[in-house]
Amino acid sequence: GAGVSQSPSNKVTEKGKDVELRCDPISGHTALYWYRQSLGQGLEFLIYFQGNSAPDKSGLPSDRFSAERTGGSVSTLTIQRTQQEDSAVYLCASSLAQRGWGVQETQYFGPGTRLLVL
Amino acid sequence: QQPVQSPQAVILREGEDAVINCSSSKALYSVHWYRQKHGEAPVFLMILLKGGEQKGHEKISASFNEKKQQSSLYLTASQLSYSGTYFCGPETCENTGNQFYFGTGTSLTVIP
Numbered sequence: 415g416a417g418v419s420q421s422p423s424n425k426v427t428e429k430g431k432d433v434e435l436r437c438d439p440i441s442g443h444t445a446l447y448w449y450r451q452s453l454g455q456g457l458e459f460l461i462y463f464q465g466n467s468a469p470d471k472s473g474l475p476s477d478r479f480s481a482e483r484t485g486g487s488v489s490t491l492t493i494q495r496t497q498q499e500d501s502a503v504y505l506c507a508s509s510l511a512q513r514g515w516g517v518q519e520t521q522y523f524g525p526g527t528r529l530l531v532l
Numbered sequence: 533q534q535p536v537q538s539p540q541a542v543i544l545r546e547g548e549d550a551v552i553n554c555s556s557s558k559a560l561y562s563v564h565w566y567r568q569k570h571g572e573a574p575v576f577l578m579i580l581l582k583g584g585e586q587k588g589h590e591k592i593s594a595s596f597n598e599k600k601q602q603s604s605l606y607l608t609a610s611q612l613s614y615s616g617t618y619f620c621g622p623e624t625c626e627n628t629g630n631q632f633y634f635g636t637g638t639s640l641t642v643i644p
Contacts, residue, residue, distance in 0.1 A: 449634070456534070457574070457619060457634035505573060521564070521621070523573035 416440075418524035420506050426530045427496055435491040435527045439508030446489050447509075447521060448481060452502040460504075463489060496531045503528050535622050535635040543641045544610045552605040552638045554620030563596050563603040564621035566634075567614075574619060577605075610642045 419438045427433050439446050448460040459473040463483045474480070478496075483489040493500055507521040535556040542550055554563065562581045566574040580596035580603060591608045603620055620635040 456637040459633055520576045520579065522576070525573055 418506055418508050418522050420504075420524040420527050422527060423525065424528045424530075426532065428532055429498060430495055432492065432494045433496055433529065435493075435504050435506075435529070437489045437491070437506030437508075437524060439487060439489070439506070440522055441487075443508035443510055443522075444486065445509045446483060447507045448489070448491050449505045449507065450475075450502045451505060451526075457505065460491070493529075496529075498531050501529055501531045534633055535620060537618075537620060537635040537638045539638060540636070541639040541641075543643060544607075544614075546612060546642055546644055547609050550607045550610060550640060552607075552618050552620075552640070554603045554605075554622065554635050556601045556622045556624060558601065558622075558624040560596070560598055560601050560603075560622045560624055562623040563594070564623075565594055565603075565605050566619045566621060567616045568619065568637075569616040577618075607640070610640075612642050612644065615640055615642045 418440055421436045425433055437446065444465055446463040450458045450460055460479065461468055461474055461481050462470040465486045466483050468481065478494045481489060481491045489506065491504060503526040505526045506524045509521045535554050538553045544550055560582065562579060564579045565577040567577055568574040577592060578594055580594055582596065582598040592605065594603060594605045596603045603622070605618060607614055618638045618640055622633065
C-alpha cells in the first residue's frame with residue numbers, strides 16, 4: 415500500500431480482556447517495529463521483526479505481550495489480560511533495511527492504535 | 533537505555549533559533565531525527581551516518597559527533613509549522629547487533 419496502516423484506530427476494552435492490534439507495513443519493507451507511546455510520553459520500543467523473525471524482543475514489557483508476523487508482511491501485536499497501564503497509543507513502523515548491516519533506513523510510521531483499558 | 537534529549541521543552545517566537553541535543557550512553561552508528569505533531573504519528577526529518585556529517589532539511593540541520601555519542605538538531609528562523617515534539621533515534625552498536633531506540637523527546641512550541 416501507499417503507507418503503513420494499522421487497525422483498529424481506536425480500541426476500548428475492559429481490564430482482563432485480550433486485544434489484538436494489526437499492522438500492515440509498506441509493501442516490500444522487510445523490517446517492522448512496534449512502539450508504545452503513553453499520554454505525554456516518548457516512544458517506547460516493544461519489538462522488531464526482520465522478515466518473519468523477531469531477533470529483538472527485549473522491549474516487550476511482560477509475558478502478556480506477544481507479536482507475530484506472517485508472510486513477511488502483516489504483524490499482530492497481542493496483549494493478554496489487559497491492564498489499565500497498557501492504555502497507550504501503539505505505533506507500528508516499517509523500513510527497508512535489515513538491522514545489523516550498519517545503515518538504518520527511514521522508519522515510516524502508521525497512524526497508531528489508541529488503546530484504552532477501562 | 534533511552535537516549536537523553538535536552539531541553540525537554542522550549543518555546544520560541546517565530547524567527548528565533550533553537551538547538552536540540554541528543555546524548556547516548558552507548559556508541560552510535562547513526563542517528564535519525566523525527567518530528568511528531570500532536571495526535572499524529574512521527575515523521576522522518578533526516579538521518580545522519582557516523583563520520584561527523586552534518587545535514588540539512590529546509591532550515592533544519594543536524595550534526596552527529598560519534599566520538600561524543602551525541603547529535604544536535606538545529607532549527608533556524610523557526611516557523612509556526614515547526615511546533616511539535618522532536619525525537620532523536622540513535623542506532624547503537626551492540627554485541628547482538630545494532631539496536632534502535634528513540635530519545636526522551638523535546639517539545640517545541642513556536643508562537644507568533
